[in-house]
Amino acid sequence: MDTFVQLVVNGLGKGAVFALLALGFVIIFKATEVVNFAHGSLVLFGGYLVVATRETLGWAGAAVVGVLSAGLLALLVERLLLSRSKLASPFSLALLTIGVDVIITEEIVRRLGVSLPFIGDAWDAQPIQVGDVTMFRTHLVAIVVATVLITLFFLAFRYSNWGIAMRAQAENKEAAALSGVRSWIVTSSAWLVAGLLAGVAVLFIATQDFSGAGLSRGTHSIALAAFPAAIIGGLDSTAGAVVGGLIVGLVDALSTEYVSFAFAKSAVFLVMLVVLVVRPSGLFGTKETTRV
Amino acid sequence: MLTVRNLRVRYGRSVSALHGIDLDVPDDGVLAVLGSNGAGKSTLLRAISGTLGLHRGSVVGGEIHYDGKRLDKLDPAAIVRQGIVGVPEGRQIFARMSVAENLRAGGIGARSPTERAAASRRVHELFPVLTDRAGQRAGLLSGGEQQMLAIGRALMSSPRLLLLDEPSLGLAPKIVERISAIIRDIHEQGTAVVLVEQNAVMALGVADHAAVLEVGTLALAAPARELAESEDVQRLYLGGHAESEAEAERQVEAAHEQRAAKRGLSRWSG
Amino acid sequence: MSGAELAVEDVTLRFGGLRALDSVSFAVRPGSLHALIGPNGAGKSSCFNVISGLYRAGQGRVRFGEHDITGIRPNRLAKRGIGRAFQNAALSPQSTVLDNVMLGRYALTRGGFLACGLQLPWVRKQERRHTERAAEICDFLGLGAALHTPAAALPYGAVKRVDIARALAVEPALLLLDEPAAGMNAAETAELADTIREIREELDISILLVEHDMGLVMGIADRVTVLDFGRVIADGPPADVQSDPEVVRAYLGTDSSDGTEAG
Amino acid sequence: GTKGGGSDGGTEGAGGVQTDVGVTDSEITLGVMTDQTGPFKALSTGITHGNELWVEDVNADGGICGRDLKLEIVDHGYKADTAKTLYPQIEPKVLGLVQLVGSPVTAALSDDLEADEMTTTPTSWSSELLSNPYLMVVGTTYDVEMINGLSYLQEEGMLSDGDTIGHIYIDGEYGANGLRGARYYAEQHDLNLREVKITSSDNDLTNVVTGLRGQGVKAITLTTTPTQTGSVAAANKALGLNVPILGNNPTFDPLLHNSPAADALDDLHVVASSVPFSADIPKMKDVAQKFDAAGYTEPPNAGVPYGYAVAEVWGAVLERACENGDLTRSGVHDALRETTSADTGDLVAKLDFSTPGAPATREVYVAKPDASVDGGMTYIKQLFESEEAKAYKAPHQE
């Protein structure tokens, strides 16, 4: 029983971070129909700036710098590269993000050299005991931060034109433009926000509590592990990102114990496969419908 | 006042679609643009609304001005904010969004919330079916319903100049009549209109000026009434909707002759 | 070929609370040109979709000749001799006109991956024969000069004709045309009317036509069925239907000063 | 013209010594296929530096067999495909490989090495590798390390017969071989072994440790990466499990002292057959001082003494081959088989390569993390060999 409770606690904590990551995918997908494979490198980049500025600015300052620069990098990628290939399909653009991802990731890994810096200074490795259950501070902060941020976006989507404009332009660039949607604002704001989220997420990822590893190539892979979370929830659904994140966190934790650790990664994908077979656009995603 | 001067447009590197078009649309005018398939009507509207880029096309010469402001360097959203709104060919509604959301998207370019509210009221008056179907996925509407939604969406930002690309396409005769009435109505409320149409009867009925495009050049431009009487225009564009029985006969005759010269199709023998 | 009659019998189709078709019955007699008209959203395309198996009717039957084709899988229809052109001309934009039309030959030809891949002699021969026929059909529809043009680069009117050519390439006994004249000007429409008439005469097939251009419909149809809100409100020869007050009220609206409320 | 055929068979070189590939009258070239870009770049770079230091030393003393030594270094980034193409390029240039990093790479090249009679030192200590006679494993193997380590824990009273222990291992040659040792020991002592298979990129093992805690393990054994070791150590403390942790040689890296797991390392014991960088033995001091003098930018790790030690063994083998008058590839291999006690000044235990399929030594040190020393570890038990290890039969042992 203890074990079960502890696993659920671990799973929910990780799920919150996965949700943050998934939201990053969802926002960009919503606005552009592009699957951003460079999300992992945004995460790495934010983390790297924390490491690079921590000495001079102190942790808090560095964290702010890291978050902002991940956002900026995302913006830059969008402005300098994606926006210039207006005619490319979302498919090709997704590939473009793979190219960008390879370059940024390799460069940061090179710069990191043999070091593996942990960057969750403010909360990492300071667990709190509640009865028999260990609460990891990183998880707790992540849950709070994720809840706040995700609620904010939820409201922004619902009550502003931002969300509508995003969907409109994802679906039909021409018609959106003719409706007065300022395409570049929508797209760049989506990338900016996704980048900021990546920057926030890395503060929880490159920790002992969350990933067990400092900033490294592995940090990058974790960002991509949030991919099934976004899919399970439905790629264009904010609420889906949250639910998907939590599901991934829980499945991962529970299957480690009740099946096997080696199976956990497959388990996440299996759950995803089952969800997709039952609901082909994820739990909350917009169903594809066409008619003739 | 919209002025188009010596407009030249190209698609890709090789296809020249417009080679030197001059047009004026006064603030209180309705201009009908006629022309056969491929004449460049849609291209003209795309050039005005700034969406050529999305079709691999570009303005390679000439200028477009609206109220003294140069348009051909602006992006489509900025052009919408100048009060010029287009309904593209083939409707292009947001198929995965609901009807209500489509209209909301149309209101993004509106200048003020009150204006938006007024526009919304007007749209629902004009097209009650959009109220009934507010929650439906737009892609599932019938063809005609989609057309109404597309026009409604454009009206949501209270345009000063409305560009319509074949609005009667696929609409029932009664609705076509309604659309002409609406266009007249819109016009009376102070919106200028450029109307690209195949249904010349309808177009010339509502327009005060008309232009005829022929493979990328301006063949004719005259007051609508005058054009309606031109023989060429009658033969080419008014035929199917000919007022007189005799006229229709004559056309069928002519078409027959044309066909006779062509190869027929025999049955496939396995 | 002209032997089979298409009979739609008491078909009802619902989308949630909406009755897109409500006990619709009509028959397309062999070799006739039958028009299906009605206001936007009346259910014409839905009716086509039921006939071609894309929508499953909640009630009622569709018969073609002696076969019950209710709920048949859509891909079986081509083999049964039903060809369809779409309201939105669903072509492959990057493919050439010829390639698009050749698709219509699918049910008439054979050969899977290996046969095609190996370019077996009989495959080459079949391909040649059918390409010739497809080109002939294109020619007939005035597309002869555009055989190798990608569909995306065609003007709208030509796109519609490619769609019709593709449906014809199925060598149908029954041809379903959904608004073929949309987007065409008067002269083109007249030409199309001619083409359609010729198709029926020379190939001796039946045609079911949805169209809003009354000039075209009244000019070529043998019989007209009118739908409104999913119900058949009139069925008869064009002249009768045209003067039916119900049809005028619901659909035509000409000289109607009262027709402003409905829609 | 077309490319010519390769010339086979040895030729008589300077000093009446038979030579074939990689040896000229003035130079002996040895190959290094390493990882300077991928996941093991830290350790690999250390080893390369160790190799280089030794080459300098030897050349300063006049080389071997009257010839200078030279290293041909290529980086494959831990990618087996790249290594597979790079190998035919380096193969005609070198006599043997003093360093071949990466289990996947070694597996992909194993056949080629055998076909080319290329004596090779892999940076892997799996006894499974010993099926290939040309692979020269310097130090003991993972399975033997595990056996010795467990016997140490039991000797120190941290473990008793019948206890439950958890073994976390990376799926693959490294982990599976460690597991083999753990299984063997568990059988001997009736231990209840909980096996947890992970991959080299699973870094957060909190859930695994949570599970092990639920099963009441008395110790955790590891055949993992250093990062994973950190995670296990941290979770061991955070979850209040606090059992001893025993790791193979590659489980530790000094960088762990800079991680949040630093405070949780006191339960960690590392078994290895090569010494930590800080070891208090003359040879190590010597190497450490040379390392400092060489001005490398990377922090030193256990790879440095190991790399030096490997090269020393190579020196011994080459000397012997020279004495035999045969510096061909097969001559080197024969010399290796004749090497029964290669001495590395205790950087690694004495090595005996004469028994095909058997580890060259079964002696290990036990060390504990210690942030205060260079290399981050001090050893707490000198070279020893447990009874269980002595009796253990490696999978390809004849």
Next chain:
Amino acid sequence: MSERTDTLDTPVTPPSPKPRRDLGWWIRLALWLALFVVLLALPLYLEAQWLKAGQYMMVGAVGAMGLTLLTGQAGQLSLAHAFFLLAGATSYTVLSGPADDPELVGFGLDPLLALVGAVAVTAVLGLAFAPVAARLRGIYLGVASLALVFLGLYLGQSAESLTGGTSTGRPPAAFELFGFPFSNEGELEILGVPIRETERVWYLFLALVVVAFLLARGAVSGRIGRAWRAVRDNEAAAAAMGISVPGVKAGVFAVSSAYAGLAGVMTVLWFDILKPDESEFGTYGINVSIAYLAMIIIGGLGSVSGALVGAVLVNGLPQVLALYSTDLGWFTSTGENAFTPILISSFVYGAAIVLVVLFEPGGLAAIGRRITGLTRRGKDPT
């Protein structure tokens, strides 16, 4: 990445009613033949390492052709390619493996039979996934297919009696054609050049690539290719033309998997070992799936010859760069922040992708079409 057929992206070529076998057709044929002859002659001139790199490109070429049929022609995004590679590799190894090994399952089949069997097994696996695939679209299908990669690795790692496990892996039987071994055994010389394993495997792979290429080209230009494109562009229209949409989807999945299976067999012959380890950067991991996707997009979606070029770039570039830089002593600095050749080749790979999408979203095939525009006009992108 949706299914939406976006006319905006349509590469538009100028109309032209040209017949097929004009002068240009013959020129193109001559060029292909010339290329083939060069490829035949290369082993006589190139050192083993270059041949090895070339073989790796050919492995990629076969796999990429399969993927471009599935994803480019039929519009089914798949990231499962690595899984089918693993399935093909395993099948070949098991089918050709010795039947008397106590620990490993083997059927002792003739290698040629084993190769054919492996291709058949993967085709069947592709078919088996088809019902799931038929329900999904676009990116959802892509990610769902990714699940196969993880499951495949998990199963491959667990089923040690088939794969040999991750600890030791399992060597495949050397290929043999009617008794002629593709190894160093036996003496064979052409023009004084000994034809040993590397050279022999080169010819084997070349033959496989040519067969795969001709099959793909034929299929794409024929009836089945039209069905694929129709399913991609509009399922309803395809159905109305008599195409069984689920059937065609299943078929193309099978074909594509068969190609991947063959590429898998080639992979295992190239590596001389089957070892399903390292989920993240291994030979059968998700990065491989992504690399195959990169090949076909760089080459131009749906273009068979584009896939060849894509494979040469993606699989060849890192190899060639690594070889060259060691040859020429480029980027030989060491140390923890060094720019190693491996790193540089990653940069070049990334930059190549970015540049292609930036300047030619239609992929290299579009450039090719423009260059050969003089000889080839208005034909379908094949």
